[in-house]
Amino acid sequence: MRHEGNMLIAQGGGPTVVINQSLVGAVKEAMKYPQINKVYGALRGVAGLVNEEFVDLTQETEQNLEHVADMPAAALSSTRDKPDEQYCRDIFEVLKAYNVRSFYYIGGNDSSDTLHIVKQYAQQEGYDLRAVHIPKTIDNDLVCNDHTPGFGSAAKFVAQAFMGANLDNKSLPGVYIGVVMGRHAGFLTAASAAGKQYPDDGPHLIYLPERVFDVDSYIEDVKRVYERYGRCVIAVSEGVKDSDGNPMVTSLVDNVEKDAHGNVQLSGTGVLGDLLARVVRERLNIKRVRSDTFGYLQRSFWGCISDVDRKEAREVGEKAVQFAMANNQDGSVVINRAGDYAVDYQFVGLEEVAGKTKYMPEEFINKEGNDVTEEFLKYVKPLLGSEWLRTYRLQAPMVSQNASK
Amino acid sequence: MRHEGNMLIAQGGGPTVVINQSLVGAVKEAMKYPQINKVYGALRGVAGLVNEEFVDLTQETEQNLEHVADMPAAALSSTRDKPDEQYCRDIFEVLKAYNVRSFYYIGGNDSSDTLHIVKQYAQQEGYDLRAVHIPKTIDNDLVCNDHTPGFGSAAKFVAQAFMGANLDNKSLPGVYIGVVMGRHAGFLTAASAAGKQYPDDGPHLIYLPERVFDVDSYIEDVKRVYERYGRCVIAVSEGVKDSDGNPMVTSLVDNVEKDAHGNVQLSGTGVLGDLLARVVRERLNIKRVRSDTFGYLQRSFWGCISDVDRKEAREVGEKAVQFAMANNQDGSVVINRAGDYAVDYQFVGLEEVAGKTKYMPEEFINKEGNDVTEEFLKYVKPLLGSEWLRTYRLQAPMVSQNASK
Numbered sequence: 110m111r112h113e114g115n116m117l118i119a120q121g122g123g124p125t126v127v128i129n130q131s132l133v134g135a136v137k138e139a140m141k142y143p144q145i146n147k148v149y150g151a152l153r154g155v156a157g158l159v160n161e162e163f164v165d166l167t168q169e170t171e172q173n174l175e176h177v178a179d180m181p182a183a184a185l186s187s188t189r190d191k192p193d194e195q196y197c198r199d200i201f202e203v204l205k206a207y208n209v210r211s212f213y214y215i216g217g218n219d220s221s222d223t224l225h226i227v228k229q230y231a232q233q234e235g236y237d238l239r240a241v242h243i244p245k246t247i248d249n250d251l252v253c254n255d256h257t258p259g260f261g262s263a264a265k266f267v268a269q270a271f272m273g274a275n276l277d278n279k280s281l282p283g284v285y286i287g288v289v290m291g292r293h294a295g296f297l298t299a300a301s302a303a304g305k306q307y308p309d310d311g312p313h314l315i316y317l318p319e320r321v322f323d324v325d326s327y328i329e330d331v332k333r334v335y336e337r338y339g340r341c342v343i344a345v346s347e348g349v350k351d352s353d354g355n356p357m358v359t360s361l362v363d364n365v366e367k368d369a370h371g372n373v374q375l376s377g378t379g380v381l382g383d384l385l386a387r388v389v390r391e392r393l394n395i396k397r398v399r400s401d402t403f404g405y406l407q408r409s410f411w412g413c414i415s416d417v418d419r420k421e422a423r424e425v426g427e428k429a430v431q432f433a434m435a436n437n438q439d440g441s442v443v444i445n446r447a448g449d450y451a452v453d454y455q456f457v458g459l460e461e462v463a464g465k466t467k468y469m470p471e472e473f474i475n476k477e478g479n480d481v482t483e484e485f486l487k488y489v490k491p492l493l494g495s496e497w498l499r500t501y502r503l504q505a506p507m508v509s510q511n512a513s514k
Numbered sequence: 515m516r517h518e519g520n521m522l523i524a525q526g527g528g529p530t531v532v533i534n535q536s537l538v539g540a541v542k543e544a545m546k547y548p549q550i551n552k553v554y555g556a557l558r559g560v561a562g563l564v565n566e567e568f569v570d571l572t573q574e575t576e577q578n579l580e581h582v583a584d585m586p587a588a589a590l591s592s593t594r595d596k597p598d599e600q601y602c603r604d605i606f607e608v609l610k611a612y613n614v615r616s617f618y619y620i621g622g623n624d625s626s627d628t629l630h631i632v633k634q635y636a637q638q639e640g641y642d643l644r645a646v647h648i649p650k651t652i653d654n655d656l657v658c659n660d661h662t663p664g665f666g667s668a669a670k671f672v673a674q675a676f677m678g679a680n681l682d683n684k685s686l687p688g689v690y691i692g693v694v695m696g697r698h699a700g701f702l703t704a705a706s707a708a709g710k711q712y713p714d715d716g717p718h719l720i721y722l723p724e725r726v727f728d729v730d731s732y733i734e735d736v737k738r739v740y741e742r743y744g745r746c747v748i749a750v751s752e753g754v755k756d757s758d759g760n761p762m763v764t765s766l767v768d769n770v771e772k773d774a775h776g777n778v779q780l781s782g783t784g785v786l787g788d789l790l791a792r793v794v795r796e797r798l799n800i801k802r803v804r805s806d807t808f809g810y811l812q813r814s815f816w817g818c819i820s821d822v823d824r825k826e827a828r829e830v831g832e833k834a835v836q837f838a839m840a841n842n843q844d845g846s847v848v849i850n851r852a853g854d855y856a857v858d859y860q861f862v863g864l865e866e867v868a869g870k871t872k873y874m875p876e877e878f879i880n881k882e883g884n885d886v887t888e889e890f891l892k893y894v895k896p897l898l899g900s901e902w903l904r905t906y907r908l909q910a911p912m913v914s915q916n917a918s919k
Binding site for chain 2 (some may be wrong): 120123124126136146149150162163164165166167168169170173176177181183184185186187188189207243269270272273274276277279280281282285298304313343361379380382383399400401402403404405406408409410411412498499500501502504505506507508
């Protein structure tokens, strides 16, 4: 940083259970640099920034910072605002007024975009400003990154949910559908397979937004699995679409309710699961069909944290400050897989990450589009952390049935 | 046990994450008694019992039994069958054919009822049989019990879900509705309050099946909380009913969609939450309203176990065998709170537990019927176990807004 001044940090978009690790990593690292005077935290992301709602993070005890690091959800609060040009201009004016010389935004690709535009205003005015993006998203859809902070813990939640749901379904057989977050990228839904161990373990079918969801194929798939195992566990991404790219909720209403009067609510969170359950019930005449929509627990459930994810989330915060200070550069911290399993961190230009979406690569999805591959499992398992659980079953032999004959 | 012979154990109804602790507790205890020859496990509860589908649990390694004890869901598989008189007669005939002299059924109050009837057939024929009920239910609705095995862990899941949801909702304010299991008794929904710490922590409103759910009062409640905190977290039991005793789902359809053509699906798992969200959106004009239905994760999520619940579930299995063997008696093991916090176990007649339901006592619900009392919190907290988490918030002071003026 060429100019002595203040630093500002904010959190944007949907929170994760490790987003405060990144916050605390950056704040504690920043306090080591004498040219940084104050470390401000903007409340509610860019929304609080333009309203000048800042807290002075240099007046936090180290004890409390470390406790807050372990809390799910954004400690500074977040926002869904996606700034347009004027909004970015307003952000820049506030930064200037507070002599902010480095601006760190923890968020997805929208945050990177915002930083990119704010930086352009700074350049136009010759104002020395470091604009730094710290990645975060449970969707794992940021380009340039092997994976993103927040994904590992959410993936662990989804995997553990399906491990339990699989055993529950084995106890009381039927069809179970779990609807997982992910509107465009299927990584989180795919993670449902990470806990599979025995050949008959579910989820037996996995549907991702990267493939067209065809109702007839779905019904055929469920029929085949159900005939084989007497039960079927299904993971579906909330973002699955039909061949025209329309969300399946719309499509299913046509399919299931041909005489509908249009009164089915399309926007409710439980609707997709309910409709997917109903089509199985009606077409396959299976009685016990249940659906769960995992919802916000996936990103906020207390106490389900991947230790690998926690460590990396902390490190991207620290590295963000180190990269910016050491090289006097703007950019986005990215996670690179450097071994099996090891990572290193790199710093790329903001424009490389901004506004782009990463999808599941071809080799992670099976040919039929209803499951993941071994390659995906190899990719995802290290991200779930070291505290991993194994399934055990009774091994006792059957008793011969001669007694009552 | 007057007659040497075999023992049979089975698991019935909805599983829990500690139901296998009770299984293993009983099996290991039984192996200490020379008059018990074989320990059979019936697959799929009474359904496998009448089909003579048994495994020989004396041929399990201790290692594997201990691993299986830690698994969620019923290791022997379960059933929803509620035997009638003839079914019970068939059960008795199979028990007799296999020289089963003690029959242990891990389940809710239906299981106790089944045991009671089977025992009557044994008495009619002068067949010496111990019929023993081992309690289990996440609903916590068994009479004679201070609480039931399985409840503590499910309550911990619900409490941790709301702790996370509360912070998520604080990060991105709006109205959040979490729908919790419990058709008749509100204990599990009430447990949502166990993680509250700061005065503004949610859930701010809790609706239980023990009180009439009135839509107008609900809307008034939400309005008041939202005006005060700018957000509102709500816990609702899936079993809430209107003043005529009808499930709210039916009632809300009339309320929300006066011109509906009857096409709204009533049986789907996500419907109640979606409807409760919609009525807030429409009447209070609040944009960000979200609902989650926690579903099967509450009873099956891997890795969310209360250590207190785990220990007690193990002990009720052990005590079941001890009570039956020591006194040559039938009965149901019940948990009695003997201190703060300590329990002891007692053995009551099957007919005392059979077919009855326990509800939240009056002193656990506030006068307005929209929250729990301090007395309930005192009751529930010890059941969640020792690994309890605290909430921490940033304490940093606000920065004065003079810079850009």
